[in-house]
Amino acid sequence: VSKYLWGIRGPALGKPPFGGFAWENCGDKRDPVVLQSLSVAPDPISIPGSLRVSAAVSSSKAMASPLKAVLVVEKALGDLWIQLPCIDQLGSCTYNDVCTILDNLIPPGTTCPEPLLTYGIPCHCPFKAGSYSLPASDFILPDMELPAWMTNGNYRVRATVSNGGEELACVKLAFSLQSQ
Template sequence: MRSSALFAATLCLVLVAQGDCKSHLKTRRLAKVKLVTFDWKNCGQPDAPATLTTLELSPDPISIPGDLSAAASGSTSVELASPLALNVTLEKEVAGFWVTVPCLEELGSCHYPDACDLLDQLIPPGQDCPEPLHTYGLPCHCPFKAGSYSLPQSKFYIPYVDLPSWLTNGNYRLQGVLGAQGKELGCLKVALSLNSAR
């Protein structure tokens, strides 16, 4: 997305790709999920090529299913092209300790050799980018050209989701590190809390 490829890859993986991977895992349909806390920060070097500048989500808390309003901006000083490695570390708070969630069926703390391939699986090449990206003329496939990008305040509808049984209630920390040719291009940390009901 034009809110930097780091934002695109991270947001797609957090909100969409997990739903795509869920078919391989034991899941349960939940009546409602609430995202009760959400925080983010860049975790790369100060001169990292890809950074997220702003990310605003509302309402607080966010209900799933429900409407979500989001705005974001970021930049990349280099073109981000395939192969674009993505290393994800997911931790869950258990009895006051942070426990790393292993990679299970491509969900959890996983290494993805090419985030561009993940985007192509979610939105097949040749298909229009989903709204509101299409309206604003924002790309959703690699390569992402160097530049400063922004997604204006936009509304999304988040449908019902089936979640793995271990990903229903609790506090989570997610770190995504984007890299190419052995070099780190950007890093983003997200902290969130989920509260769900059957």
């Protein structure tokens, strides 16, 4: 099994995911939503701790409910990658309507939390076409009770978002987690 993110080596990936954050778009070149940039620090990501994230996304199409998200999460065990199951909405899960999930987290009519509010990034569907940019911003990762199988280690995630069977975006991530 390749030690590189799904066997693809490119400028966005840099070094192997062992101890190195990496990302890339994986969808069709016609996907309307494209991740332009993504930076995450520290590396490895520490839980609990502070996470500094910057990102830019462009969308040539509005995204409306129902937005389906499919995550495939794998963890490195030696040279093998093991797909993690979906347990309690963590792991390799399918979320049939991300818009409803967002509405449950942030009730409609409520202002979006910082720093989304400051940078004009929406937190409810529909998401208008356009460019969205999040300058380096700090987020606090609380001391979460993660299952043992989702703690220290190297991970890779493939996230696909679609609407009515049409793929809108696909992103692959590789990262390391370190819990205190």
